[in-house]
Amino acid sequence: MRYRLLIIVATIIWGSSFVIVKDVTNAITPAWILAVRFSAAAVIMGVIFLGRRALYFEKSHVGYGLLFGLAMFLAYYTQTIGITDTTPGKNAFLTGTYCVIVPFLAWLLLRRRPNRFNIVAAALCIAGIGFISLDGESGEMSIRFGDAMTLVCAVFYALHIILVSKFAEGRDIYVLTLWQFVGVAACSWVVGLAFEPAPSWAALPADCWISLGYLAVACTTVALLFQNIGQAHLPPASAALLLSLEAVFGVAFSVALGAESLTPRVVIGFALVFAAIVVSEVLPEQRTR
Numbered sequence: 001m002r003y004r005l006l007i008i009v010a011t012i013i014w015g016s017s018f019v020i021v022k023d024v025t026n027a028i029t030p031a032w033i034l035a036v037r038f039s040a041a042a043v044i045m046g047v048i049f050l051g052r053r054a055l056y057f058e059k060s061h062v063g064y065g066l067l068f069g070l071a072m073f074l075a076y077y078t079q080t081i082g083i084t085d086t087t088p089g090k091n092a093f094l095t096g097t098y099c100v101i102v103p104f105l106a107w108l109l110l111r112r113r114p115n116r117f118n119i120v121a122a123a124l125c126i127a128g129i130g131f132i133s134l135d136g137e138s139g140e141m142s143i144r145f146g147d148a149m150t151l152v153c154a155v156f157y158a159l160h161i162i163l164v165s166k167f168a169e170g171r172d173i174y175v176l177t178l179w180q181f182v183g184v185a186a187c188s189w190v191v192g193l194a195f196e197p198a199p200s201w202a203a204l205p206a207d208c209w210i211s212l213g214y215l216a217v218a219c220t221t222v223a224l225l226f227q228n229i230g231q232a233h234l235p236p237a238s239a240a241l242l243l244s245l246e247a248v249f250g251v252a253f254s255v256a257l258g259a260e261s262l263t264p265r266v267v268i269g270f271a272l273v274f275a276a277i278v279v280s281e282v283l284p285e286q287r288t289r
Contacts, residue, residue: 003229006230007227010223010224011242013222014249015252015253018253019088020215021088022083022084024211027205031189031196033212034073034076034187035189036212038185042178045177045178052175058175061179064167064168065180068160068164068183069180069187071156072183072184073183073184075153075160077188078149082146082150083150085144085147088251088253089270090260092250093132093247093273093274094132095153095154095247097129097276100118100122100280101154101157102158106162110162118280121280122276122280124275124276125277125280128271128276129151131272132269132270132273244277
């Protein structure tokens with residue numbers, strides 16, 4: 001039970017991050033948010049796992065960790081851009097579509113054919129996205145820029161999962177994660193310095209610094225450790241179902257904190273996307289068992 005609880009706590013933490021990121025983007029641009037968040041997380045990981053320092057500069061861990069970091073940066077960056085033009089709840093649920101995208105991206109890159117559950121899940125997901133993205137009083141389909149960027153981020157999250165599943169085996173996942181954080185931080189600093197105005201750090205209010213600290217410590221370092229520990233002791237189907245609660249908690253926090261209000265149409269869309277995640281991740285595993 002305690003391993004399930006660890007994953008649930010991780011999803012609660014991640015669910016809370018959507019509203020926080022939305023607020024922080026009012027003061028800091030996306031690349032700079034990620035630069036601070038992942039630089040701090042990399043330092044924390046390096047200190048926590050100092051006992052594994054013999055592997056810190058082993059070539060394969062550095063190379064693959066940085067590769068994972070590039071994919072994760074693209075995912076987080078497009079997600080953070082997306083949340084500036086959509087609600088935290090929509091951002092949470094549309095991000096969760098990576099679960100449905102993974103089998104099809106694996107088919108494209110690894111020649112692993114998706115099964116019928118994946119196809120059904122894709123249909124449910126597309127229908128859910130349609131309900132979520134219907135915009136305006138006319139009821140016409142109109143996908144906002146923020147929703148589109150969030151869907152792009154889901155593709156990069158799916159790519160990250162495939163890369164980890166292919167190259168992490170036989171290597172220390174914590175050292176890989178450390179270099180992954182370094183990769184995200186490095187990409188964020190480069191993009192921030194090249195394309196975004198630097199924040200006036202001294203002028204940032206205290207609550208903004210507190211939010212950045214929460215994102216770095218709780219949402220990145222602690223939640224990831226909880227996820228890794230929980231997944232190591234649970235069947236994949238159980239872990240996947242529990243992890244999908246991130247989207248549910250994302251909406252719950254968003255509504256509770258007044259960041260959005262739910263309409264019946266959007267609720268139907270959320271339900272369809274959640275059903276797609278369950279069909280894609282859980283049913284194939286249950287059938288195999």
